[in-house]
Amino acid sequence: MQLEKRLRRITRLTTLSIALAIIFFIPLGYFTVGLKYEKKLLAVYSEFNADLISRKIVSNPKAWRSQTGQFKQNLAPAVWQNKHIYYRISDTQQKVLFGVGEAPKRPVFSARARLLVEGEIVGNIDAQISLTPLLYGTFLSFLLSLAVAWVIFYLLNMLPFAALTRVMKRLEESESKLKVEVDAKENALREYRQVSDAMVYQATHDDLTELPNRACFTQAFDKHFSNVADNEEAVFSIMIFDLNRFKEINDNLGHPFGDEVIKAVSRRIRQTLPETDLLARIGGDEFAVLLTSSGKKAAIAQAKEIVDSVKKHIVVEGYHLSLQGSIGISSYPAHGTTFEELMRHADIAMYCAKQNEKMVCSYEQGYEDNGPDRLILTADLRQTIDNGGLALFFQPKFSLKSGEVVGVEALARWTHPEYGAIAPEIFITLAEQAGIIHSLTEWVLETALQQQVAWNKQGLSLDMAVNISSRNLQNDQFTQQVSTLLEKYDLEGAGLTLELTESSIMLDPGKSIERIHGLSKLGIKVSIDDYGIGYSSLVYLKKLMVHELKIDKSFICNLLDDDNDQVIVRSTIEMAHNLNLKVVSEGIENTEIYNLLKEQNCDIAQGHYLCDPLPIEQFGKWISGQSIAGQAINGNSDKVISSLRTL
Ligand code: C2E
Ligand code: MG
Numbered sequence: 315m316q317l318e319k320r321l322r323r324i325t326r327l328t329t330l331s332i333a334l335a336i337i338f339f340i341p342l343g344y345f346t347v348g349l350k351y352e353k354k355l356l357a358v359y360s361e362f363n364a365d366l367i368s369r370k371i372v373s374n375p376k377a378w379r380s381q382t383g384q385f386k387q388n389l390a391p392a393v394w395q396n397k398h399i400y401y402r403i404s405d406t407q408q409k410v411l412f413g414v415g416e417a418p419k420r421p422v423f424s425a426r427a428r429l430l431v432e433g434e435i436v437g438n439i440d441a442q443i444s445l446t447p448l449l450y451g452t453f454l455s456f457l458l459s460l461a462v463a464w465v466i467f468y469l470l471n472m473l474p475f476a477a478l479t480r481v482m483k484r485l486e487e488s489e490s491k492l493k494v495e496v497d498a499k500e501n502a503l504r505e506y507r508q509v510s511d512a513m514v515y516q517a518t519h520d521d522l523t524e525l526p527n528r529a530c531f532t533q534a535f536d537k538h539f540s541n542v543a544d545n546e547e548a549v550f551s552i553m554i555f556d557l558n559r560f561k562e563i564n565d566n567l568g569h570p571f572g573d574e575v576i577k578a579v580s581r582r583i584r585q586t587l588p589e590t591d592l593l594a595r596i597g598g599d600e601f602a603v604l605l606t607s608s609g610k611k612a613a614i615a616q617a618k619e620i621v622d623s624v625k626k627h628i629v630v631e632g633y634h635l636s637l638q639g640s641i642g643i644s645s646y647p648a649h650g651t652t653f654e655e656l657m658r659h660a661d662i663a664m665y666c667a668k669q670n671e672k673m674v675c676s677y678e679q680g681y682e683d684n685g686p687d688r689l690i691l692t693a694d695l696r697q698t699i700d701n702g703g704l705a706l707f708f709q710p711k712f713s714l715k716s717g718e719v720v721g722v723e724a725l726a727r728w729t730h731p732e733y734g735a736i737a738p739e740i741f742i743t744l745a746e747q748a749g750i751i752h753s754l755t756e757w758v759l760e761t762a763l764q765q766q767v768a769w770n771k772q773g774l775s776l777d778m779a780v781n782i783s784s785r786n787l788q789n790d791q792f793t794q795q796v797s798t799l800l801e802k803y804d805l806e807g808a809g810l811t812l813e814l815t816e817s818s819i820m821l822d823p824g825k826s827i828e829r830i831h832g833l834s835k836l837g838i839k840v841s842i843d844d845y846g847i848g849y850s851s852l853v854y855l856k857k858l859m860v861h862e863l864k865i866d867k868s869f870i871c872n873l874l875d876d877d878n879d880q881v882i883v884r885s886t887i888e889m890a891h892n893l894n895l896k897v898v899s900e901g902i903e904n905t906e907i908y909n910l911l912k913e914q915n916c917d918i919a920q921g922h923y924l925c926d927p928l929p930i931e932q933f934g935k936w937i938s939g940q941s942i943a944g945q946a947i948n949g950n951s952d953k954v955i956s957s958l959r960t961l
């Protein structure tokens with residue numbers, strides 16, 4: 315637009331100058347040329363007529379002055395040229411002798427010629443012509459030049475600009491069209507970028523937690539690795555975190571609840587990590603962490619912080635959870651120099667942590683020798699159960715009031731021919747996943763009851779506690795199977811306690827209540843195992859008609875150091891007593907804890923401090939030296955609790 319304005323101004327000035335020049339020069343030219351012409355004409359006529367008169371004078375020197383009539387006829391009037399020339403003849407004294415034609419109106423233009431007789435001037439002839447026609451003509455030419463100037467001004471000024479405006483308009487139109495096209499293309503590009511960003515985000519992030527996923531973790535590792543590759547002193551670690559018993563949560567409380575748990579756990583882990591460390595979700599309940607500048611020691615400290623933070627109560631949909639996780643660590647360069655190697659070693663270390671109930675485990679050479687493939691392990695487990703190859707250990711339970719042994723918990727054990735002892739946490743989960751938990755539980759129940767019969771025959775009356783998986787509780791045949799076994803071994807239900815976890819009950823509270831009622835009718839006691847880390851509500855506990863709460867060992871192990879655990883344990887004991895429930899504490903590892911629980915009126919105690927789970931032969935030897943509730947074995951009824959830890 316600026317350019318158009320400038321062009322307009324320049325063109326207007328130019329065309330105005332041309333128009334003015336036309337207006338000025340055409341009339342001026344006309345006048346000048348006309349004047350010149352008139353002058354010439356007059357000069358010619360005056361000379362011609364002077365010559366004519368001069369000849370008359372020569373032929374009649376005396377009378378020419380009186381023969382004016384003759385002259386009038388002879389003088390060229392130039393009428394043919396439509397010119398009214400007036401001639402005035404005068405003598406040498408300037409006296410006008412006569413005039414020919416009409417005296418012209420002023421302004422006039424005149425030309426003089428001499429009347430010569432034999433070379434002597436005898437008079438003058440003045441030819442006069444009016445300038446008015448010339449002036450009129452000049453005026454007309456002025457009007458004409460005005461018209462011409464206007465036309466030229468218009469043509470030069472208006473027409474090109476009309477065309478220019480049209481061109482500009484078209485340009486503007488095509489420019490706006492182009493702009494629309496460019497905008498559309500930009501929008502498409504922006505949308506494409508958004509879509510591709512979203513696709514990249516989706517490909518590299520986990521939908522649920524919005525954390526980076528395995529692919530992103532691999533990329534981040536590669537980037538970090540290439541940054542530190544040249545630095546010989548570089549150290550960093552990889553952690554793999556796996557939530558314990560997550561499957562149980564999923565199975566029992568449903569996947570949406572499990573999802574919320576995963577989200578809450580991911581937030582907890584993220585909060586404990588420095589910004590520079592990358593946290594990724596690499597599987598269902600598996601997280602990986604890239605500790606960019608931590609060696610083994612710092613990584614272990616960080617891992618402990620993570621398990622502690624996850625252990626602190628998490629509230630999910632109104633349920634107070636205390637979750638546990640296992641962490642495996644591998645450090646660069648000691649445990650590997652490639653991503654695959656470090657990940658594999660961290661995974662093996664995590665598996666060892668689970669196996670050994672250590673929560674945090676850093677990789678050591680030789681660990682992989684013990685790292686079985688889970689599929690092979692499941693097949694082996696199936697075979698072992700079918701062949702009766704599992705073992706049953708017994709861990710005694712003590713009355714905290716009297717210090718006497720009141721019962722045992724039957725705990726399954728599996729020693730793999732190649733990998734050695736496999737942790738129950740692992741093979742029970744495998745059995746649940748493979749659907750062989752029913753035959754496993756059946757074997758445990760039958761073996762435990764057979765053992766009870768054997769003890770009864772020896773005069774030993776011990777309550778038998780058997781762990782029941784959530785899958786067993788869902789099995790409609792379960793109550794009937796237990797009843798059949800009790801009948802088969804001619805045992806009272808009262809001597810049997812079935813330990814169920816809170817989550818297995820909460821899966822289908824209505825069905826659980828029904829099932830527990832059925833078991834109670836058989837006289838069987840029901841205990842809520844691992845109480846505190848699950849999701850029980852007091853309302854259900856009341857309805858459930860359970861007999862016992864077994865506080866989870868994670869609250870008991872740290873009882874002396876953790877004020878929160880003390881509050882939970884104390885209030886659980888009080889609450890359970892108010893509901894007429896017995897309280898068992900598992901995981902007692904020292905005298906102080908034992909005494910504290912005794913002070914707090916806990917009913918039953920179980921733990922390594924008192925006695926480890928023992929195979930049947932060792933248990934037989936051990937029990938022979940103990941006080942048994944309500945009876946004396948080998949006359950040792952006066953033994954006190956301080957002497958219990960014999961093994
Ligand atoms: P649980 O029923 O809570 O069993 C108690 C666990 O605590 C046992 O681990 C026992 O060895 C361990 N324990 C005993 N005293 C202490 C102590 O002082 N400190 C510590 N830290 N731990 C102690 P175990 O035998 O490894 O069993 C682990 C879990 O595996 C059991 O937890 C139970 O849930 C499951 N399990 C074991 N046997 C069976 C079974 O026959 N059937 C089913 N369904 N589950 C079983
Ligand atoms: Mg148990």
Ligand code: MG
Nearest residue numbers: 843844866900
């Ligand atoms: Mg337990």
